[in-house]
Amino acid sequence: MIKPILYAALPLMLAGGATAAFAADPIKIGVTAPLSGSYAAAGIDIVDGGKVAAAKINAAGGVLGRQIVLVPEDDGCDAQMGAQAAQKIADDGVVAVAGSYCSGAALPEVTALHRAGIAYVLDGATNPKLTELGLDTVFRTIGRDDEQGPFAANYIANYLHAKTAAVIDDNTTYSKGLADNTVEALKKDGVNVVYYDAITPGQMDYSAVLSHVASLHPDVIDYTGYFAEAGLIAKQAAALHIKAKMMGGDATNDPTLIKTAGPGAEGWTSTTAPLPQFLSGAKDYVTNYTKAYGKAPGPYSVYEYDAVAVIAQAIADAKSVDPAAITAALHKIKDFPGITGNITFNEKGDRATAVYITIDVKNGEFVAGQKLDADGKWVAVQ
Amino acid sequence: MAAAARFPVAPLVIGALVLAAALPLVSSNYVIDVGLTVVTYAILALGLNIVVGYAGLLDLGYAAFFAIGAYTTALLETLLHLNFWETIPFSMLLAGVSGVIIGFPTLRLRSDYLAIVTLGFGEIVRIIATNLDITGGPNGLYGINPARLFGHDITSPKAVYELGIAFLVVVLVFVIRLGRSRLGRAWTSLREDESAAEAVGVPTLRVKMLAYVMGAVIGGLGGSLFAARFGAIDPTSFTYAQSVTILIIVVLGGRGSLPGVILGAIIVAGLPEALRFIHLWREFAFAIALILLMLVRPQGLWPARLRHIAAPSATAAHAVPEAEPSALVADEAGDVPAPHRGTLLEVRGISRIFGGLRAVSDVSFSVRQGEILSIIGPNGAGKTTVFNCLTGVLQPNEGSILWGGASLVGLAPHRVVALGLARTFQGIRLFDDMTVFENALVGMDHRYRVPLVTEMLALSGARREAGRHYAACRNWLEFVGLADQAGMRAGDLPYGDQRRLEIARALAGQPRLLLLDEPAAGMNPTEKQSLMGLIRRIRDLGTTVLLIEHDMLLVMGVSDRIIVMDRGGVIAEGRPAEIQANPRVIAAYLGTEEDDEDVGALGAVA
């Protein structure tokens, strides 16, 4: 007597999609991130951050009386895999997507999800171009490279009072974009950029580049790449007795830097969006994440948490799981209290106000540094 | 013929393509997207297959051509506002030109060195794209328009997929035609034995270059398609890992096998998708699967079949007018009548030194039109070195070699063959994995006059020429007694037959002078007897014969004149009877211990 029931359910299953589903079915939110290859660590951290958000929402009764379930898909940090991952979750019937890490993979994902009419809240891809394509389904909880660059330049010019700076990137989309924006802002702020070049990540030895940079006597050396190379650069600069102030962008904000560079990391400064541990609203998050996964949350997981949370809010506002309605509701979100601060999207889908701080390495750990107050003055982060 | 046992691949492939084209009717966009990736990889792998599968060269930087095609389309569309279709010729042209650039410095390198040079080239292209502003640096290029057809943008996954299938069909037809052309045959000979190919008249440098160019052109086309599909490109799509993936497809599928390459693309692009659910384990599982598949099927999953061009039947071959050897060889090769006793080749004082050792020292002799001239001498006397100097394999350090008054010194072996000197080898150098018939056809390579385009389009001129050549080859095989074995794999022939096939391959080049290097080695007395008859028949056709041989019965029985070499120099020259009576010759032979057999033979005849 099982068969008739199966047959009865078949048309519903074939019809698929959210509309035909039972009310008790969970709502699917897609997560695109690199889950294999070199960037898998970051991707897994992102998915875990999203899961913490989903668990919290579900524990509070879910949205529209339904549970939220995440559908993670591996984009391998690759354009082709990214396109397929986006298409796959779109076909899976997700109502919105929160994810991304590599801008190279995010771009085809943005296009594919726009075609499917599904909102995509970026949590990790910081390339400005992603929200400049004129696609109304793209949102972003993290700041853009062209906002962080001026912040870093301001710090160099007005806090460090440096006259000369060397900027080094690693020739990836993120790093080059940040470096370009930093150099541009430094010139505006009257800092002389004496060196601007790229290194090859994975090469291990950067003492040749550093020797050359040292011969130019910059006050500041700013590395806009990732933490792994930043650790080596800090260590090797110390071994060469380079006196310049060492600093980096938000991708250098990782404890591995300190472990790699050891004493050489002392005095390193990273510009970053506020880390969970420096966010007053994120205390619970850090606790929950650490309890669930036995490790501290990485820098991008908070943005994924907020991306999932803001999507849930949009679903509640729209009172619908229709992707178009969710997109429309996301545009109307105003001052949603995320753990990374209040979230409002501008017309491009970016955060209306991006917040950055600096953090410094002191006695082998990152501690809060400086931030800009409302008057544009540098003040210590409390 | 093995034709009856052939597996019906063609209908299978056509059926598969039709099914593939119909895929959008039943599949979700996701499956279509994966399908499009498979199609992209199949196109690229078919291009790389020309280099790796057909020509047997290694290329670890193939993604460079893919990149060049993609960037050309992207730049022309965004800067000059050309449409997709207008950019394609430029993509292919630019990729082709870079094929020449990569081909040129690598032509003389051994295959393992090719690995790093091509890898380096691929990296150089990627780094240039990453570093330059015009290519958008690491961001790449955005806003590439989709292809337009009949007033519609091809943007939906299904439409782009069908466009990809159309491209795949065009590429497939192109590579099939190419594989069957004389160029395809030359590539196979190159893959089997490069120096032998050069020595029987294949211009190996140019043929290698063409392999890179043809492969590059297809890579460029694949790049254009890729750019139009994504609307944005950046350098991370064109890494060394991408080149390796394409190479894996070709080798895993089966080098040189078109269905194999497509199967490889389905597996390499499809398997990781199928394994998505195991996340971190995915690439590990793929790696293990790859190792196991290679261990189980080292030749690939669907290995290439033997190149198979059917030889025409005897009656058909005889019906073709002017098909040798019934017609006089001299017809095409020159205007000197056979019995004329003029000098064909003149060797004046050549020497060849190997690191202080004078292997050949001040050797002079001349070869007269229409004679059978033998060079004999103990092992190490320098006979083969003389041959190698005559045929361009080695360059003499001193002296001159004149062919009809013009110097042969400094010419590449294939140029020497084109002038009318063909040779066989002391150690047999056949193209083992080609049929007997195709082996002989390679010997005719330099005689093709019809341009490749004509041949690819199967125009009547090309068909007529091919018909003539097939008939001639068939007749040459019959001439040496191998007509019935035409469809066999050359490597499977018995030893004596392999020797005769080498002679047929040399004769197919219509030489005026045939150089035979120890043709009787390893033959039994009956075979030697028939070889003697064959040599005489060759001479009777008007082809002059220069023979190196240890077998004195054969030499004495067949030669008009004999040159004796010892320790790099000529010690005697004359008719057989004179040589047998020459005390210096006898001394030379008695003085060498390892040639007891020869001494005995000499004595027996004397």
Place this chain on the structure above:
Amino acid sequence: MSEFLQLLVAGLTTGSFYALIALGYTMVYGIVRLINFAHGDIFMVGAFLGWTVLSALAAMHMPWGIALLLAVLLAMALTGGIGVVIERFAYQPLLSAPRLSILITALGVSLALENGVLLIYGPGFETYPHLVSTAGFVIGGAQISYVQIGIIFCSLALMAALYLFVHRTFMGTAMRALAVDRDAARLMGIDVERVIQTTFFVGSALAAVAGVMEGLYYTEINFFMGFIVGLRAFTAAVLGGIGNIPGAMAGGLIIGLLEAFSAGYVSSRWTDVIVFAVLIGTLVIKPTGLFGERVVERM
């Protein structure tokens, strides 16, 4: 002047690593004519094994000196063993198959090692303890650390030892015989399989030393670290003339110096272009590399 000297030392240090790894490429190629694309990852495995041993011994409060020595020796033995196992199961069955098949297998092994380590140790970074001091001295304005000198000398000593092993021992002679003609060597009663396995063992063990040294000097290790270093070492082996031991040494140091001087005097973003252009240029002029012998083919 001080910058020149500084670049020279930096180049020689990285060059020493490349040279040590290049030896493995060159030995294997010389004997079985295989470009062992997994060799860079063998180096990575060596670094991880050394780290594991060192961490375990540190947890047992063993003095650093002994722990380090044990770590190096164990890493060498284990990595060498892995090299032999790879040869036995992945390469040996294919030694008589088409050359490309074994090349693809090597690529498969490379991918398997990377992802195997990723599965065991995770995709992040591990860091060696900071055991070596950055202390040093100043010469001509250049800051040179004792470790750099140590690395350069350690590599040179290992290379010299290998050279003596290949030229003075029976096994070495057997290796050279195999390199010339495997079949002839077999007919002369040489246990070909054992010689090949020894070659893999020695090459892998040397890579392990390089791996542990790399870990100690640079501290951070990652499953992907073998890729770029392996690529540079392979380039070095070919530049020097693949199959030739002094060639691998020279090639490694030349690549290291090229890298340093192009980063210092030209631009570090063009380093790889310069390195590969020099390689291609060298091969055009001398098709078998700087020290490779010309191969004359018999017809």
